[in-house]
Amino acid sequence: xxxxxxxxxxxxxxxxxxxxxxxxSLVLRGSPNVSQARRTAVLAAIEALDxxxxxxxxxxxxxxxxxxxxxxxxxxxLWFVELLRGLQEGLGEAGLxxxxxxxxxxxxxxxxxxxxxxxxxxxxxxVATEPTETMRYPNxxxxxxxxxxxxxxxxxxxxxxxDALGARLATEYLIALGHRHIGHISGxxxxxxxxxxxxxxxxxxxxxxxxxxxVMPQTTEEHGYRGAQRLFEEHPESTAxxxxxxxxxxxxxxAARDRGLLVPQDVSVIGYDNSPLSxxxxxxxxxxxxxxxxxxxxxAEQILSKLAEPDRAAQVIQLEPRLIERGSCHTPRTTL
Amino acid sequence: xxxxxxxxxxxxxxxxxxxxxxxxSLVLRGSPNVSQARRTAVLAAIEALDxxxxxxxxxxxxxxxxxxxxxxxxxxxLWFVELLRGLQEGLGEAGLxxxxxxxxxxxxxxxxxxxxxxxxxxxxxxVATEPTETMRYPNxxxxxxxxxxxxxxxxxxxxxxxDALGARLATEYLIALGHRHIGHISGxxxxxxxxxxxxxxxxxxxxxxxxxxxVMPQTTEEHGYRGAQRLFEEHPESTAxxxxxxxxxxxxxxAARDRGLLVPQDVSVIGYDNSPLSxxxxxxxxxxxxxxxxxxxxxAEQILSKLAEPDRAAQVIQLEPRLIERGSCHTPRTTL
DNA sequence: CTGAAAGCGCTTACAG
DNA sequence: CTGAAAGCGCTTACAG
Numbered sequence: 205x206x207x208x209x210x211x212x213x214x215x216x217x218x219x220x221x222x223x224x225x226x227x228x229s230l231v232l233r234g235s236p237n238v239s240q241a242r243r244t245a246v247l248a249a250i251e252a253l254d255x256x257x258x259x260x261x262x263x264x265x266x267x268x269x270x271x272x273x274x275x276x277x278x279x280x281x282l283w284f285v286e287l288l289r290g291l292q293e294g295l296g297e298a299g300l301x302x303x304x305x306x307x308x309x310x311x312x313x314x315x316x317x318x319x320x321x322x323x324x325x326x327x328x329x330x331v332a333t334e335p336t337e338t339m340r341y342p343n344x345x346x347x348x349x350x351x352x353x354x355x356x357x358x359x360x361x362x363x364x365x366x367d368a369l370g371a372r373l374a375t376e377y378l379i380a381l382g383h384r385h386i387g388h389i390s391g392x393x394x395x396x397x398x399x400x401x402x403x404x405x406x407x408x409x410x411x412x413x414x415x416x417x418x419v420m421p422q423t424t425e426e427h428g429y430r431g432a433q434r435l436f437e438e439h440p441e442s443t444a445x446x447x448x449x450x451x452x453x454x455x456x457x458x459a460a461r462d463r464g465l466l467v468p469q470d471v472s473v474i475g476y477d478n479s480p481l482s483x484x485x486x487x488x489x490x491x492x493x494x495x496x497x498x499x500x501x502x503x504a505e506q507i508l509s510k511l512a513e514p515d516r517a518a519q520v521i522q523l524e525p526r527l528i529e530r531g532s533c534h535t536p537r538t539t540l
Numbered sequence: 541x542x543x544x545x546x547x548x549x550x551x552x553x554x555x556x557x558x559x560x561x562x563x564x565s566l567v568l569r570g571s572p573n574v575s576q577a578r579r580t581a582v583l584a585a586i587e588a589l590d591x592x593x594x595x596x597x598x599x600x601x602x603x604x605x606x607x608x609x610x611x612x613x614x615x616x617x618l619w620f621v622e623l624l625r626g627l628q629e630g631l632g633e634a635g636l637x638x639x640x641x642x643x644x645x646x647x648x649x650x651x652x653x654x655x656x657x658x659x660x661x662x663x664x665x666x667v668a669t670e671p672t673e674t675m676r677y678p679n680x681x682x683x684x685x686x687x688x689x690x691x692x693x694x695x696x697x698x699x700x701x702x703d704a705l706g707a708r709l710a711t712e713y714l715i716a717l718g719h720r721h722i723g724h725i726s727g728x729x730x731x732x733x734x735x736x737x738x739x740x741x742x743x744x745x746x747x748x749x750x751x752x753x754x755v756m757p758q759t760t761e762e763h764g765y766r767g768a769q770r771l772f773e774e775h776p777e778s779t780a781x782x783x784x785x786x787x788x789x790x791x792x793x794x795a796a797r798d799r800g801l802l803v804p805q806d807v808s809v810i811g812y813d814n815s816p817l818s819x820x821x822x823x824x825x826x827x828x829x830x831x832x833x834x835x836x837x838x839x840a841e842q843i844l845s846k847l848a849e850p851d852r853a854a855q856v857i858q859l860e861p862r863l864i865e866r867g868s869c870h871t872p873r874t875t876l
Numbered sequence: 877c878t879g880a881a882a883g884c885g886c887t888t889a890c891a892g
Numbered sequence: 893c894t895g896a897a898a899g900c901g902c903t904t905a906c907a908g
Contacts, residue, residue, distance in 0.1 A: 214885065215885080229888090260885080261887085264886070265885075265886040
């Protein structure tokens with residue numbers, strides 16, 4: 205039935221439908237200036253020929269790829285999933301496609317995912333990872349950095365959750381619960397630095413001594429585990445721990461268990477990110493929600509506005525995080 | 541410095557380097573038939589003009605996109621990550637790019653991710669999700685289905701882990717440990733059906749009664765939790781549980797804990813997938829490794845061979861899984 | 877080793 | 893509402 209022959213082109217469709225190829229193009233792009241009869245004929249021909257327009261030709265001829273590129277750091281670091289959802293929602297109206305790439309996906313053909321996107325002529329770029337100095341940033345298309353990062357990209361928009369505020373909220377929550385010996389396990393990236401700040405501020409404001417254990421360079425369960433071990437050793441009086449994120453919190457839970465401490469009876473634990481993990485029956489982790497979906501919506505808006513007005517000044521948008529109460533916190537066992 | 545003007549094209553580079561544009565094309569594609577002096581000049585011009593070749597033009601003119609598309613079901617379902625790594629490794633030599641899309645990413649512009657890939661003129665397609673009947677499968681490019689699925693795609697290659705064998709290995713391991721009351725929590729997808737088979741076989745072979753709890757339609761922690769609750773209620777004599785995958789195993793752990801059962805002392809638990817989750821300090825989950833990276837390597841090979849010889853018959857490749865022993869299993873508390 | 881020419885499959889004005 | 897023409901930025905033979 206289907207021949208392995210040459211692919212159908214717009215010419216074939218035009219011929220089969222008995223119209224010119226411009227007309228086919230109009231139908232494809234949903235123009236209202238096409239008679240019903242011809243539209244039907246074209247659609248039938250498309251179906252019959254199993255025709256699919258060539259994205260390459262459309263991009264080349266139209267001068268626009270209609271896609272925005274998103275660079276993430278790692279598929280296992282799930283915070284980007286909700287961001288993507290928000291982006292998709294926000295970009296829907298405009299009909300922009302989304303393409304995702306992590307650092308390693310095409311490392312065999314291109315050192316830098318940005319290069320690939322730039323060659324693809326994306327309309328805009330979202331950098332949802334720590335920007336590197338080797339990246340050559342485009343200045344001809346909108347670029348928005350998503351999330352709090354250590355490095356700035358001059359001229360780019362920025363959309364991030366207020367990580368300092370989130371950590372402050374979490375710490376104040378523990379303090380309100382009656383805790384005063386609260387430790388913090390922190391990592392080495394952009395959000396970590398801000399969360400550390402928020403934690404420290406809240407502790408000092410309450411007149412308590414902050415205990416920060418910084419584990420470099422990652423923020424995995426393993427790092428959380430090691431950090432918590434150190435905390436429990438150096439500060440056995442700790443009755444609560446704020447972890448740098450949910451993965452690290454999972455490590456904290458493991459360290460507590462291995463030390464014979466019950467959560468939340470002996471020690472309260474708070475995570476950060478409201479990841480799928482935190483909502484499981486096994487963890488029931490109280491955490492901070494960064495509202496990444498809303499973040500994605502904001503990023504979409506920034507892209508759209510910059511596309512409409514390329515000369516507008518760079519924007520910085522900050523979202524307010526909120527605390528999600530679940531089952532990992534309690535009043536301290538012994539109120540001193 | 542950088543003008544927001546028109547993008548540099550191959551013409552601009554040729555002119556700046558004082559060569560013809562064919563020569564620039566040769567340099568870009570790494571041809572050896574270019575003198576050192578001219579190559580240097582071209583490279584300098586590319587750098588100076590911040591030139592990036594247009595992927596669209598290259599695809600259109602060259603008649604090949606040099607990319608293979610991978611359809612996954614969901615970014616939160618992490619089994620594809622290792623698959624991607626293997627694919628990347630295997631495709632590296634050939635210089636093929638990888639593009640990933642899940643079902644929802646571009647749902648606002650295209651109902652089906654396949655359509656997008658087909659418009660992009662990918663060289664091959666990897667379907668790492670349950671094929672749907674609405675998908676129009678191409679017959680002109682290699683298609684390989686990765687993982688065990690319920691639906692077949694006629695003419696496509698298949699690469700999967702032997703899920704029945706994996707479940708049998710896990711069950712036999714528990715039996716060897718002395719367990720005879722072993723339950724299985726299963727889901728509703730392709731791998732689930734096979735794992736169920738393997739479990740049942742092993743139980744019957746040992747002369748024990750299989751207890752399967754099937755929770756539809758998903759295979760999440762929540763489903764594992766509910767399934768285990770039912771198992772513990774209906775079969776309180778159970779001393780071991782084989783979960784359909786690691787996420788479900790996590791739910792089993794939670795259900796055991798909520799029932800006051802210790803793992804592994806009171807009940808042994810085995811997962812499936814060897815996901816990042818299973819290796820955490822908190823879970824220390826004994827699990828089955830499907831060797832997804834090797835699977836990716838196999839898929840790459842299938843693609844390459846089909847590209848070289850389009851008429852070769854469809855292949856089915858099955859990999860042997862292996863058991864990963866960690867800390868969630870023990871001999872049964874009371875040997876009956 | 878290098879250059880001129882044709883063509884890939886579309887979109888976009890521009891006439892009718 | 894519809895068609896003929898030019899052109900997008902490359903690659904690929906094909907001559908030299």
